[in-house]
Amino acid sequence: MSCARDLLEIVDGRVQTRNVRPEESQMAQLITAHVQVRPEATAVQDEHGASLTWQALDTRVNRWIDLLRGYDLEPHSRVAVLAGNRTPALEILLACLHSGLIVVPINVQLTPPEVGHVLRDCGCQVVLADEQRAATAREAVGLASIRPRLAAVFGHRPLAGLEAVEPLLEVARADEPASQSSGAVMLYTGGSTGHPKGVVNRLFIPSAPIGHIEAMLARMRRALDIPTEGTALLVGPWYHAAPFMFSLLPWLSGCRLLVHQRFDAARTLHTIDAEQVATTHLVPTHLVRLLRLPPEIRSNFRGTSLHRVWHGGGPCPVEVKRQMIDWWGPVLWEYYGATEGGLAAVIDPQSWLQRPGSVGRAVPPDGFLVISPDRTPVPAGGEGTIYLRRDPERDFEYHNAPEQTAAAHLGPGVFTYGDTGHLDEDGYLYLTGRVGDSIISGGVNIYPSEVEGILQEHPAVRDAVVFGITDDEYGQQAVAFVELDPAVPQDGRTTEILDQFCRRRLAGYKVPRAYRFVRAIPRESTGKTRRHLLREQWLSGTASPSRRA
Known part of the structure; x- marks a missing residue:
């Protein structure tokens, strides 16, 4: 440098x-330093029996680089990977980071049409999948109407019309590739209320x-x-x-x-x-x-x-x-x-x-702004949308989505993750919810995360989600979906018990007016709630309340 x-x-x-x-x-x-100092030490191992030393990992990554280069990929070409937590997925990641390519990890919970959208949107040239998702990948390629230069599945055998990747790696070169350059990662986010969006940030700089x-x-x-x-x-x-x-x-x-x-x-x-x-x-x-x-x-x-x-x-x-x-x-x-x-x-x-x-103070030199609905700054202690302010050179954009990029920004380098909250006098940030999730009941704000936190403290509750439904008198009322812990005995008074529990800890207007007990709260593996599924259940009548006050 x-x-x-x-x-x-x-x-x-x-x-x-x-x-x-x-x-x-x-x-x-x-990984050169680790290969030189501890070549025979274990670098990575997974639950599928794969275990690689640093030396073996280096060899595998070299083979992946040679394999990908054999398809004459242009710099910045996208390599889409539909796979769970597997060692080969991490090998591909390192290969792309060493060869100027952009790896696109895909959420394995997405449906074939959703995966197809990602493949088409990112313009991928390579599609790789683990054995469990081979059929999804094959269907998604068809739905996306793309013709990748390589579409392959992990392992030694072709599957669902995808080429087996291990025979290809066995004949790839294992020596250190020349002309290595920085690759990048493009993650897709969202998708719970619309198409997933590809995020282009400045953390990795392709071809640097x-x-x-x-x-x-x-x-x-x-x-x-x-x-x-x-x-x-x-x-x-x-x-x-x-x-x-x-x-x-x-x-x-x-x-x-x-x-x-x-x-x-x-x-x-x-x-x-x-x-x-x-x-x-x-x-x-x-x-x-x-x-x-x-x-x-x-x-x-x-x-x-x-x-x-x-x-x-x-x-x-x-x-x-x-x-x-x-x-x-x-x-x-x-x-x-x-x-x-x-x-x-x-x-x-x-x-x-x-x-x-609190979730902490901004990492210098960045800073936070709290912005009101009329797009003016809010003083310490006031609620509003949280914006991060940083050097515009470290800004982000949504791939192929300029309108959504603009909607997340107040200006260059000033953007929101979509959360609401406040700052104290010392600059510590406290989150209260997501933009659009706030419930306004009788003119008063109710923050779902606060109510969810109280419900989750009860020993009978494994998980809970709170959101607002339309109410003729108050505008909105809070309702709760609750996943009970099957290990905790229930006596038929669960609704009454939860209601009393909440009333001892929350103002009366914050207490849920209705409860619905479900087998499992639908969440992403990151913990993010798939709220749209619960709203659909409620609106369709398949989630009728167990109590209405």
């Missing part, structure tokens, strides 16, 4: 900038020198105190921004990466102790389920290896987090961020205990 860079570091619980010399951020390859990625990783590693040894655990979907980054960072810093297909509370506890996990990423739903484990399982957990546990993805109920800190100690660090702009705020456990409910 030819100029000094600003790195970030934690000072007294805050993220600060530090100027470093150019030579500190130089490195030719992303490969050292750009290492410099970026160094800044984030220093900012977030990412461990450079030990074990990182991936339990969230790799195709979502937070699990992706909080796994990629420790992995490329030198940690062994354990890859679980999905989160399981008891298994996660066992894995942390048995594998001496140093860092992982969780969402509030995970924390609730950990706290609901039987006492004998919780009491056996030691957690002595944990260095830092990151959590975000939505507001965490105050009592849930307080109980987790009491149990796990001061290792839970919360962040506020989104796919569009990445990390926006951080709060350490000590600061959180002083300001329960």
Whole structure:
């Protein structure tokens, strides 16, 4: 690098900038140092039996690069991957990051038409899928009316009309590829109320020198105190921004990466102790389920290896987090961020205990603005839409969606993730909900996240979602979908018990006027609620209330 860079570091619980010399951020390859120092150490292993040393990972990535180059892909070409948490998906990721290509991870919960939209929208030249999603990928390619240069499935056998990728890799070159350059990642977000949107941000710069990625990783590693040894655990979907980054960072810093297909509370506890996990990423739903484990399982957990546990993805109920800190100690660090702009705020456990409910202060040099519906700034303590202000060179846009890009911005470098909340006098941010989710009942605002947090504190409740329905008298009334814990006995008075529980903790106008008990709250694996499905149930009459006050 030819100029000094600003790195970030934690000072007294805050993220600060530090100027470093150019030579500190130089490195030719992303995993070369680990291959040279610990070639036979395990780099990554998943639940499908795949386990690679750093040397073997390097060889696999080299083969992927050679394979992809064999299709004469132009710089910035898109490589779409429809796969769960699998080692081959991570190999493809590294191959793209070393070869100027843009990897497009696709949510495995999407339907074939939704996947087809992503394939068509991103203009992909390569489509790769795991065995479980081969048929979906094949159908989606047809629906998208595209002709990718390569459409392949993991493994040794063709499946659903897709070519088998392993025979292709076996004849690809394993030596170090020449002319490596920075690739990028384009994640798709949303889709719960419309088509998924591709996010183009400035975190990765396609075709930049490969050292750009290492410099970026160094800044984030220093900012977030990412461990450079030990074990990182991936339990969230790799195709979502937070699990992706909080796994990629420790992995490329030198940690062994354990890859679980999905989160399981008891298994996660066992894995942390048995594998001496140093860092992982969780969402509030995970924390609730950990706290609901039987006492004998919780009491056996030691957690002595944990260095830092990151959590975000939505507001965490105050009592849930307080109980987790009491149990796990001061290792839970919360962040506020989104796919569009990445990390926006951080709060350490000590600061959180002083300001329960906050998600932290803006990461310098960024700042927050709270904007009213008439698009004017709101003073400290006032509610409004949260906007992040940063250097326009680090702005984002939605791919092929200029109107939606404009709707998220007040101006260049001033944009919103779509959340509402307020700032205190010291600049600490508190979230209250999502734009459009607020319930106005009798002229008074009700914030669903507050009511949901109270409901989730009740031992009989595993999960809950609150939203507003039209009411002739009050304009709107709050209603709740509730997922009960099957391990907790019910006596037929659950509705009355929950109503009394809420009334002891909430003002009367905030208490849900109707409850609907469901087998499971529909959520993404990141914890995001699929609210549109619940609204559709209610409006269609398939979710009639169990009580109306």
